Amino acid sequence: MSQHFLLSAAARTISLKAVLSLTDADAWKLFQRLRWPDTDGAPVCPCCGNGRCYDVTRGATPRFRCAACRKDFSPTSGTLFAYHxxxxxxxxxxxxxxxxxxxxxSALQLGRDMDISYKAAWVLCHKLREAMASEMKGASVGGSGETVEVDGCYVGGHVRPANYKANRKDRRLAQHQTGxxxxxxxxxxxxxxxxxxxxxTEEASADFIKARVEKGTTVxxxxxxxxxxxxxxxxxxxxNHSFAYSHDDACTNQAESFFSRLRRAEWGQYHQISDLYLGRYAAEMGWREDHRRQPNGVLFSRLVGQAGRSPMSIDFTGRWQKRAA
Structure with missing residues:
Protein backbone atom coordinates (compact mmCIF):
# COMPACT_ATOMS: atom_id res chain seq x y z
CA MET A 1 0.00 0.00 0.00
CA SER A 2 1.33 3.43 -0.93
CA GLN A 3 2.35 5.84 1.79
CA HIS A 4 -0.08 8.60 2.72
CA PHE A 5 1.14 12.01 1.58
CA LEU A 6 1.05 13.52 5.08
CA LEU A 7 3.41 10.77 6.28
CA SER A 8 6.00 11.51 3.60
CA ALA A 9 8.98 13.83 3.81
CA ALA A 10 7.49 15.94 0.99
CA ALA A 11 4.76 17.11 3.36
CA ARG A 12 7.32 18.65 5.73
CA THR A 13 8.96 21.65 4.10
CA ILE A 14 9.02 24.02 7.08
CA SER A 15 9.40 23.49 10.79
CA LEU A 16 8.99 25.44 14.01
CA LYS A 17 12.68 24.89 14.71
CA ALA A 18 13.67 26.51 11.42
CA VAL A 19 11.51 29.60 12.03
CA LEU A 20 12.70 30.10 15.61
CA SER A 21 16.32 29.92 14.45
CA LEU A 22 15.84 32.96 12.19
CA THR A 23 17.31 36.29 13.20
CA ASP A 24 14.98 39.28 13.42
CA ALA A 25 16.36 40.62 10.14
CA ASP A 26 15.85 37.29 8.35
CA ALA A 27 12.31 36.99 9.74
CA TRP A 28 11.44 40.44 8.41
CA LYS A 29 12.90 39.59 5.00
CA LEU A 30 10.83 36.40 4.88
CA PHE A 31 7.65 38.28 5.78
CA GLN A 32 8.38 40.96 3.18
CA ARG A 33 8.88 38.37 0.43
CA LEU A 34 5.54 36.76 1.29
CA ARG A 35 3.68 40.06 1.60
CA TRP A 36 5.11 41.59 -1.60
CA PRO A 37 5.77 38.54 -3.84
CA ASP A 38 5.52 40.55 -7.07
CA THR A 39 8.54 42.67 -6.09
CA ASP A 40 10.43 39.86 -4.30
CA GLY A 41 10.10 41.67 -0.97
CA ALA A 42 10.77 45.20 -2.14
CA PRO A 43 8.37 47.52 -0.24
CA VAL A 44 5.24 48.91 -1.85
CA CYS A 45 3.41 51.80 -0.20
CA PRO A 46 0.14 50.56 1.36
CA CYS A 47 -1.41 54.03 1.00
CA CYS A 48 -0.86 54.88 -2.67
CA GLY A 49 0.62 51.68 -4.12
CA ASN A 50 3.84 53.35 -5.23
CA GLY A 51 6.89 51.10 -5.47
CA ARG A 52 9.48 53.87 -5.08
CA CYS A 53 10.23 53.70 -1.36
CA TYR A 54 13.44 54.12 0.59
CA ASP A 55 14.65 52.81 3.91
CA VAL A 56 14.35 55.05 7.01
CA THR A 57 14.84 52.31 9.62
CA ARG A 58 15.91 53.59 13.03
CA GLY A 59 15.42 50.49 15.19
CA ALA A 60 14.77 46.77 14.96
CA THR A 61 11.56 47.14 12.93
CA PRO A 62 12.08 48.10 9.26
CA ARG A 63 10.59 51.45 8.26
CA PHE A 64 10.14 52.84 4.77
CA ARG A 65 9.10 56.18 3.30
CA CYS A 66 7.10 56.52 0.11
CA ALA A 67 8.65 58.82 -2.48
CA ALA A 68 5.19 59.77 -3.78
CA CYS A 69 2.94 60.41 -0.76
CA ARG A 70 5.84 60.84 1.73
CA LYS A 71 4.20 58.58 4.32
CA ASP A 72 6.20 56.25 6.53
CA PHE A 73 5.17 52.63 6.92
CA SER A 74 6.45 49.26 8.13
CA PRO A 75 5.99 45.82 6.51
CA THR A 76 2.97 45.18 8.74
CA SER A 77 1.25 48.54 8.15
CA GLY A 78 -2.33 48.12 6.92
CA THR A 79 -2.30 44.35 7.45
CA LEU A 80 -3.81 41.99 10.00
CA PHE A 81 -0.56 42.35 11.99
CA ALA A 82 -0.73 46.14 12.22
CA TYR A 83 0.04 47.55 15.69
CA HIS A 84 1.62 44.21 16.62
CA SER A 106 -7.13 26.06 20.54
CA ALA A 107 -6.13 29.52 21.71
CA LEU A 108 -5.25 28.06 25.11
CA GLN A 109 -2.79 25.60 23.58
CA LEU A 110 -1.29 28.21 21.24
CA GLY A 111 -0.87 30.59 24.17
CA ARG A 112 1.01 27.94 26.14
CA ASP A 113 3.23 27.02 23.20
CA MET A 114 4.10 30.67 22.47
CA ASP A 115 4.16 31.84 26.11
CA ILE A 116 1.58 34.56 25.45
CA SER A 117 -1.73 35.35 27.14
CA TYR A 118 -4.93 33.59 26.20
CA LYS A 119 -6.37 36.91 25.00
CA ALA A 120 -3.47 37.52 22.61
CA ALA A 121 -3.64 33.95 21.27
CA TRP A 122 -7.42 34.12 20.83
CA VAL A 123 -7.23 37.32 18.77
CA LEU A 124 -4.33 35.99 16.70
CA CYS A 125 -6.24 32.78 15.87
CA HIS A 126 -9.28 34.76 14.74
CA LYS A 127 -7.15 37.05 12.60
CA LEU A 128 -5.66 34.01 10.87
CA ARG A 129 -9.17 32.61 10.32
CA GLU A 130 -10.08 35.96 8.79
CA ALA A 131 -7.16 35.62 6.38
CA MET A 132 -8.25 32.09 5.48
CA ALA A 133 -11.82 33.21 4.82
CA SER A 134 -10.65 36.03 2.53
CA GLU A 135 -9.51 33.46 -0.07
CA MET A 136 -13.11 32.50 -0.84
CA LYS A 137 -14.77 35.86 -0.16
CA GLY A 138 -17.26 36.45 -2.98
CA ALA A 139 -15.96 33.46 -4.94
CA SER A 140 -18.24 31.05 -6.78
CA VAL A 141 -17.82 27.35 -7.49
CA GLY A 142 -18.97 24.95 -10.18
CA GLY A 143 -19.76 25.74 -13.77
CA SER A 144 -20.81 23.95 -16.93
CA GLY A 145 -20.08 20.24 -16.57
CA GLU A 146 -18.92 20.57 -12.95
CA THR A 147 -20.36 18.81 -9.91
CA VAL A 148 -21.03 20.44 -6.55
CA GLU A 149 -22.13 18.78 -3.32
CA VAL A 150 -24.41 20.65 -0.91
CA ASP A 151 -25.21 19.60 2.62
CA GLY A 152 -25.92 21.05 6.08
CA CYS A 153 -24.61 20.32 9.57
CA TYR A 154 -26.33 21.60 12.72
CA VAL A 155 -23.94 22.92 15.36
CA GLY A 156 -24.38 24.25 18.89
CA GLY A 157 -27.42 24.81 21.08
CA HIS A 158 -26.91 21.63 23.09
CA VAL A 159 -29.60 20.99 25.69
CA ARG A 160 -28.42 18.74 28.48
CA PRO A 161 -30.97 16.05 29.37
CA ALA A 162 -32.28 15.87 32.92
CA ASN A 163 -30.95 13.21 35.27
CA TYR A 164 -34.22 11.34 35.76
CA LYS A 165 -36.03 10.03 32.71
CA ALA A 166 -39.38 11.34 33.97
CA ASN A 167 -38.00 14.91 33.89
CA ARG A 168 -36.54 14.74 30.39
CA LYS A 169 -38.07 16.78 27.58
CA ASP A 170 -38.25 16.20 23.86
CA ARG A 171 -35.26 18.24 22.68
CA ARG A 172 -36.49 18.11 19.08
CA LEU A 173 -39.30 20.54 19.86
CA ALA A 174 -38.62 24.26 19.37
CA GLN A 175 -39.89 25.24 22.83
CA HIS A 176 -37.27 23.02 24.45
CA GLN A 177 -34.31 24.39 22.45
CA THR A 178 -31.96 27.25 23.29
CA GLY A 179 -32.28 29.14 19.99
CA THR A 201 -32.07 26.63 8.85
CA GLU A 202 -31.15 24.77 5.68
CA GLU A 203 -34.12 26.32 3.86
CA ALA A 204 -32.71 29.81 4.45
CA SER A 205 -29.57 28.99 2.44
CA ALA A 206 -31.25 28.56 -0.97
CA ASP A 207 -30.58 32.10 -2.24
CA PHE A 208 -26.98 31.98 -1.03
CA ILE A 209 -26.37 28.70 -2.84
CA LYS A 210 -27.90 30.03 -6.07
CA ALA A 211 -25.62 33.07 -5.87
CA ARG A 212 -22.40 31.14 -5.21
CA VAL A 213 -22.86 28.20 -7.60
CA GLU A 214 -22.41 28.84 -11.33
CA LYS A 215 -25.12 28.08 -13.86
CA GLY A 216 -24.86 24.67 -15.53
CA THR A 217 -23.60 22.92 -12.39
CA THR A 218 -24.94 19.53 -11.31
CA VAL A 219 -25.77 19.74 -7.61
CA ASN A 240 -31.24 8.83 0.15
CA HIS A 241 -29.00 8.10 3.13
CA SER A 242 -31.48 5.66 4.60
CA PHE A 243 -30.78 3.51 1.52
CA ALA A 244 -27.11 4.20 0.77
CA TYR A 245 -24.36 6.78 1.25
CA SER A 246 -23.42 6.59 -2.43
CA HIS A 247 -25.36 5.18 -5.37
CA ASP A 248 -24.94 5.59 -9.13
CA ASP A 249 -22.32 8.34 -8.55
CA ALA A 250 -24.78 10.38 -6.46
CA CYS A 251 -23.38 11.24 -3.02
CA THR A 252 -22.43 14.03 -0.66
CA ASN A 253 -19.34 12.32 0.73
CA GLN A 254 -16.97 15.24 0.16
CA ALA A 255 -19.30 17.61 1.98
CA GLU A 256 -19.50 15.04 4.78
CA SER A 257 -15.69 14.96 4.87
CA PHE A 258 -15.70 18.69 5.56
CA PHE A 259 -18.27 18.22 8.34
CA SER A 260 -16.15 15.46 9.85
CA ARG A 261 -13.22 17.85 10.17
CA LEU A 262 -15.48 20.54 11.65
CA ARG A 263 -16.95 18.10 14.21
CA ARG A 264 -13.55 16.80 15.26
CA ALA A 265 -12.28 20.34 15.69
CA GLU A 266 -15.33 21.20 17.78
CA TRP A 267 -15.15 18.12 20.00
CA GLY A 268 -11.40 17.59 20.21
CA GLN A 269 -9.91 21.10 20.07
CA TYR A 270 -12.38 23.88 20.78
CA HIS A 271 -14.97 21.88 22.81
CA GLN A 272 -17.49 24.69 22.26
CA ILE A 273 -18.01 27.08 19.36
CA SER A 274 -20.10 30.20 19.86
CA ASP A 275 -22.72 30.82 17.19
CA LEU A 276 -21.27 34.34 16.87
CA TYR A 277 -17.97 32.96 15.51
CA LEU A 278 -19.23 29.75 13.92
CA GLY A 279 -18.83 31.13 10.40
CA ARG A 280 -15.15 31.86 11.04
CA TYR A 281 -14.47 28.33 12.28
CA ALA A 282 -16.34 26.90 9.29
CA ALA A 283 -14.21 28.99 6.91
CA GLU A 284 -11.06 27.76 8.66
CA MET A 285 -12.05 24.12 8.26
CA GLY A 286 -12.97 24.71 4.61
CA TRP A 287 -9.49 26.17 4.00
CA ARG A 288 -7.83 23.24 5.76
CA GLU A 289 -9.91 20.71 3.82
CA ASP A 290 -9.18 22.36 0.47
CA HIS A 291 -5.40 22.43 1.06
CA ARG A 292 -5.05 19.16 2.98
CA ARG A 293 -2.74 17.58 0.37
CA GLN A 294 -0.22 20.42 0.21
CA PRO A 295 3.12 20.61 2.09
CA ASN A 296 3.07 22.58 5.31
CA GLY A 297 5.56 25.04 3.83
CA VAL A 298 3.06 25.89 1.10
CA LEU A 299 0.31 26.32 3.70
CA PHE A 300 2.60 28.58 5.73
CA SER A 301 3.52 30.76 2.75
CA ARG A 302 -0.09 30.94 1.59
CA LEU A 303 -1.43 32.00 5.01
CA VAL A 304 1.35 34.50 5.73
CA GLY A 305 0.90 36.06 2.30
CA GLN A 306 -2.86 36.21 2.71
CA ALA A 307 -2.52 37.83 6.14
CA GLY A 308 -0.03 40.32 4.71
CA ARG A 309 -2.41 41.28 1.91
CA SER A 310 -5.54 41.42 4.09
CA PRO A 311 -6.55 44.80 5.55
CA MET A 312 -6.67 45.49 9.25
CA SER A 313 -9.33 43.48 11.05
CA ILE A 314 -12.44 45.48 11.87
CA ASP A 315 -13.47 43.08 14.63
CA PHE A 316 -10.17 42.27 16.30
CA THR A 317 -7.74 45.18 15.84
CA GLY A 318 -7.69 46.91 19.20
CA ARG A 319 -10.31 44.59 20.61
CA TRP A 320 -9.01 44.53 24.17
CA GLN A 321 -8.26 48.28 24.01
CA LYS A 322 -11.96 48.90 23.16
CA ARG A 323 -11.04 50.29 19.74
CA ALA A 324 -12.63 47.56 17.63
CA ALA A 325 -15.52 48.63 15.44
Missing amino acids: KLSIRDYLAAIVLFVNAVKGI KRKVVVAIRERGGRTVAAVFP HTDEAHSWEPLRTKFRIRQI
Missing part, protein backbone atom coordinates in the same frame (compact mmCIF):
# COMPACT_ATOMS: atom_id res chain seq x y z
CA LYS A 85 3.15 43.72 20.06
CA LEU A 86 5.03 40.46 19.45
CA SER A 87 8.14 40.10 17.32
CA ILE A 88 7.61 39.12 13.72
CA ARG A 89 9.46 35.85 14.37
CA ASP A 90 6.88 34.95 17.04
CA TYR A 91 4.06 35.59 14.57
CA LEU A 92 5.69 33.37 11.96
CA ALA A 93 6.23 30.63 14.56
CA ALA A 94 2.58 30.87 15.62
CA ILE A 95 1.48 30.46 11.99
CA VAL A 96 3.62 27.31 11.67
CA LEU A 97 1.83 25.86 14.71
CA PHE A 98 -1.51 26.96 13.30
CA VAL A 99 -1.12 25.35 9.87
CA ASN A 100 0.43 22.17 11.26
CA ALA A 101 -2.67 21.49 13.36
CA VAL A 102 -4.80 19.66 10.78
CA LYS A 103 -7.96 19.91 12.91
CA GLY A 104 -7.28 23.32 14.40
CA ILE A 105 -5.48 24.50 17.51
CA LYS A 180 -28.50 29.04 19.52
CA ARG A 181 -28.51 26.05 17.18
CA LYS A 182 -27.27 26.99 13.69
CA VAL A 183 -26.64 25.07 10.50
CA VAL A 184 -23.37 25.22 8.58
CA VAL A 185 -24.13 24.80 4.88
CA ALA A 186 -21.22 23.52 2.82
CA ILE A 187 -20.99 24.00 -0.95
CA ARG A 188 -18.12 21.82 -2.13
CA GLU A 189 -16.98 21.40 -5.70
CA ARG A 190 -15.56 18.00 -6.53
CA GLY A 191 -11.87 18.50 -7.07
CA GLY A 192 -12.30 22.20 -6.25
CA ARG A 193 -12.93 24.56 -3.38
CA THR A 194 -15.37 24.80 -0.47
CA VAL A 195 -17.73 27.64 0.40
CA ALA A 196 -19.27 27.48 3.87
CA ALA A 197 -21.78 29.78 5.52
CA VAL A 198 -24.03 29.77 8.60
CA PHE A 199 -27.82 29.99 8.54
CA PRO A 200 -30.66 29.45 11.02
CA HIS A 220 -25.76 16.64 -5.40
CA THR A 221 -27.80 16.74 -2.17
CA ASP A 222 -29.34 14.35 0.32
CA GLU A 223 -33.05 13.52 0.52
CA ALA A 224 -34.00 16.56 2.66
CA HIS A 225 -36.82 18.75 1.31
CA SER A 226 -34.74 21.84 2.17
CA TRP A 227 -32.97 21.63 -1.19
CA GLU A 228 -36.09 21.55 -3.39
CA PRO A 229 -35.84 25.32 -4.25
CA LEU A 230 -32.52 24.60 -5.99
CA ARG A 231 -34.32 22.69 -8.76
CA THR A 232 -35.37 25.96 -10.37
CA LYS A 233 -31.75 26.69 -11.35
CA PHE A 234 -29.73 23.47 -11.22
CA ARG A 235 -29.89 19.83 -12.21
CA ILE A 236 -30.29 18.01 -8.90
CA ARG A 237 -29.15 14.51 -8.03
CA GLN A 238 -30.24 13.22 -4.62
CA ILE A 239 -28.99 10.36 -2.49
